[in-house]
Amino acid sequence: MKSLNFLKSSFIIRFTLCVGLLYAGQLAAQDGDAANGETLFKNNCASCHNPGDQVVVGPGLKGIQQRRDLAWLVKWVKNPNGVIASGDQYAVDLYNKYGKAQMTAFPSYGEKEVKDILAYVEKYNTAPAVVAVPGGGAAQPAGTTSGPSDLFTYLLVALLIVMLLVLGVLMTIVSVLSKAVTGTEGTQATGETFMERLRGGLTTFAQNKAVRTASVWFFILMATKATLDGMYGIGIQQGYAPKQPISFSHKLHAGQYKIDCNYCHTGVNRGKSAHIPSANICMNCHGVIKKESPEIQKIYAAVEANKPVEWVRVHNLPDLAYFNHAQHVNVGGVQCVQCHGEIEKMEVVQQRSSLTMGWCIDCHRKTEVNTKGNDYYTKLVSLHKTTTKESLKVADIGGLECSKCHY
Numbered sequence: 001m002k003s004l005n006f007l008k009s010s011f012i013i014r015f016t017l018c019v020g021l022l023y024a025g026q027l028a029a030q031d032g033d034a035a036n037g038e039t040l041f042k043n044n045c046a047s048c049h050n051p052g053d054q055v056v057v058g059p060g061l062k063g064i065q066q067r068r069d070l071a072w073l074v075k076w077v078k079n080p081n082g083v084i085a086s087g088d089q090y091a092v093d094l095y096n097k098y099g100k101a102q103m104t105a106f107p108s109y110g111e112k113e114v115k116d117i118l119a120y121v122e123k124y125n126t127a128p129a130v131v132a133v134p135g136g137g138a139a140q141p142a143g144t145t146s147g148p149s150d151l152f153t154y155l156l157v158a159l160l161i162v163m164l165l166v167l168g169v170l171m172t173i174v175s176v177l178s179k180a181v182t183g184t185e186g187t188q189a190t191g192e193t194f195m196e197r198l199r200g201g202l203t204t205f206a207q208n209k210a211v212r213t214a215s216v217w218f219f220i221l222m223a224t225k226a227t228l229d230g231m232y233g234i235g236i237q238q239g240y241a242p243k244q245p246i247s248f249s250h251k252l253h254a255g256q257y258k259i260d261c262n263y264c265h266t267g268v269n270r271g272k273s274a275h276i277p278s279a280n281i282c283m284n285c286h287g288v289i290k291k292e293s294p295e296i297q298k299i300y301a302a303v304e305a306n307k308p309v310e311w312v313r314v315h316n317l318p319d320l321a322y323f324n325h326a327q328h329v330n331v332g333g334v335q336c337v338q339c340h341g342e343i344e345k346m347e348v349v350q351q352r353s354s355l356t357m358g359w360c361i362d363c364h365r366k367t368e369v370n371t372k373g374n375d376y377y378t379k380l381v382s383l384h385k386t387t388t389k390e391s392l393k394v395a396d397i398g399g400l401e402c403s404k405c406h407y
């Protein structure tokens, strides 16, 4: 009864919390569209602002509606320099406080965009647990484990345990039997030490046919597994996480400060390579932030010497394979996390997926093509529907053709 009551009350608490959160979201959304605001914010403001109260390049935007009124905010976002130049005391003080860093102007923004962003900031601060999940609900790291080989390991371990148990049972039987023998034929056994009996028992045990067959099979299996693993493992670098010349942390930049991946990896939407940012991109912020840190000094040294920072490459396909980021990220709508794991939680980048051909193919077989709003696919989809009820998968548009991935 007591536990039932507890269940009931915990249910009620959760229910109330959910309704409360929904309501809070609703309240914030009344004025502006928080979802749209989130997109706008993440794409345009997150590189310099945190929606909470942390300082990135500019101030955290928490409580901004209490600090400034809407008219001022619209004016500011449209043209920050104009507001500063107009002699607005608040703006001038702010500008000086943040080391005279220039905020980007968004001349195309109006009341609607600013309201949406404010709604998002409000929502972020009222229900952080709900909105603070980076990448939305799509965080489904695919192919981060190598299923079959794990299964094989489990099977082998299980087999090993069973064999040890059998061994134990057999040993007991042998010892019981040998005791029985010594009991009935006492004369013969007198003087036989424990060690001699044990040796005798073990010999009988080792001569047992079933035991011998089992052991032979066991060793064959182990050897096969080791060989297979070795062969499959050639060239696979899953888990590779080299030390980098500057201790750059994604957990800090992409996780804590929510800097968009795109801000640094400018190629992901446009081309084959994602690009590693040049030191100049770092300098956008580190021209003013943490100048004194020895790690940041390394960036300065690279810029002064006009030499690129020598980052160690983590992901690397062999030359025979062709992979294109824009195709996956921009056209296909695949999230970084699906292939790279949760980079925003990594202090040091680690290769989470195997990057094997099987991994690519596996995803192409399972993943539906993102055809929404893409006229290119309209005809293909209707054609596909006439032949099968299955949804259009990457495999159906040629994702399994050798020549698509091999030069």
Ligand code: HEC
Pocket (backbone or CB within 6 Å): 040, 041, 044, 045, 046, 047, 048, 049, 057, 058, 059, 060, 061, 064, 067, 068, 073, 076, 077, 080, 094, 095, 096, 098, 099, 100, 101, 102, 103, 104, 106, 117
């Ligand atoms: C390149 C960096 C950068 C970007 C991008 C940026 N800001 Fe700013 N923002 C700043 C800086 C720096 C300040 C502090 C004032 C200054 O130095 O000009 C600031 C100040 C503000 C303020 C005033 C904060 C306060 O506490 O009074 C608001 C509001 C603001 N920004 C909104 C936005 C919005 C909305 C966006 C996106 C549409 C955005 N900013 C994009 C750098 C940026």
Ligand code: HEC
Pocket (backbone or CB within 6 Å): 244, 248, 250, 253, 254, 259, 260, 261, 262, 263, 264, 265, 276, 277, 311, 312, 313, 314, 315, 316, 336, 337, 340, 343, 344, 348, 349
């Ligand atoms: C402030 C700039 C910055 C941001 C933001 C950033 N990265 Fe990076 N990223 C780097 C730098 C610099 C490296 C090279 C050093 C390293 O490996 O840590 C790198 C390396 C990587 C690598 C490994 C590249 C290789 O060598 O194979 C991946 C994958 C990656 N980033 C993904 C992401 C994802 C996903 C995000 C967003 C969640 C992101 N990055 C955000 C700067 C950034």
Ligand code: HEC
Pocket (backbone or CB within 6 Å): 047, 048, 055, 056, 057, 246, 247, 248, 249, 252, 253, 257, 259, 264, 277, 278, 279, 281, 282, 283, 284, 285, 286, 289, 290, 293, 294, 295, 296, 299
């Ligand atoms: C959009 C702004 C921004 C960009 C771009 C950026 N950083 Fe940072 N970085 C920060 C902030 C904010 C901190 C935290 C500073 C603090 O702890 O006070 C930081 C901290 C660091 C630190 C830790 C410093 C220390 O000693 O604590 C390192 C190292 C670093 N960044 C390297 C880089 C590198 C390398 C790049 C370019 C690939 C880069 N950052 C680009 C904003 C940025």
Ligand code: HEC
Pocket (backbone or CB within 6 Å): 261, 262, 265, 268, 272, 273, 274, 275, 276, 315, 316, 317, 318, 323, 325, 328, 329, 334, 335, 336, 337, 338, 339, 340, 355
């Ligand atoms: C469909 C899987 C997939 C997705 C999605 C994906 N990547 Fe990659 N990424 C790869 C592969 C495979 C490589 C290795 C490419 C090579 O060696 O040619 C790679 C390499 C990289 C590199 C190293 C530089 C380069 O281009 O070779 C960076 C940085 C990177 N990815 C960042 C990102 C970011 C940021 C996102 C999300 C916007 C992302 N990736 C989305 C599979 C993916």
Ligand code: HEC
Pocket (backbone or CB within 6 Å): 142, 143, 317, 321, 322, 323, 324, 327, 328, 331, 332, 334, 338, 339, 355, 356, 359, 360, 361, 363, 364, 367, 368, 369, 370, 394, 397, 398, 399, 404, 405
């Ligand atoms: C997480 C799932 C996923 C993984 C892993 C993945 N892909 Fe893809 N791939 C897609 C999707 C989705 C598309 C469809 C994009 C579109 O709409 O054109 C695609 C399309 C492609 C295409 C174009 C196919 C065509 O007919 O237009 C090529 C080439 C390709 N991928 C290569 C690779 C290679 C090489 C790898 C492994 C290194 C890989 N992919 C890994 C999801 C994935």
Ligand code: HEC
Pocket (backbone or CB within 6 Å): 235, 317, 318, 320, 321, 322, 355, 356, 357, 358, 360, 361, 364, 399, 400, 401, 402, 403, 404, 405, 406
């Ligand atoms: C979706 C992309 C994709 C498709 C389709 C694809 N491959 Fe691959 N293939 C790869 C990648 C990535 C590698 C490199 C990783 C590895 O060795 O597993 C690879 C490796 C290989 C290798 C091994 C080369 C070596 O040195 O180990 C051979 C052989 C190969 N592919 C042949 C084929 C043939 C034949 C087809 C058509 C039936 C095909 N591939 C279709 C992506 C693909």
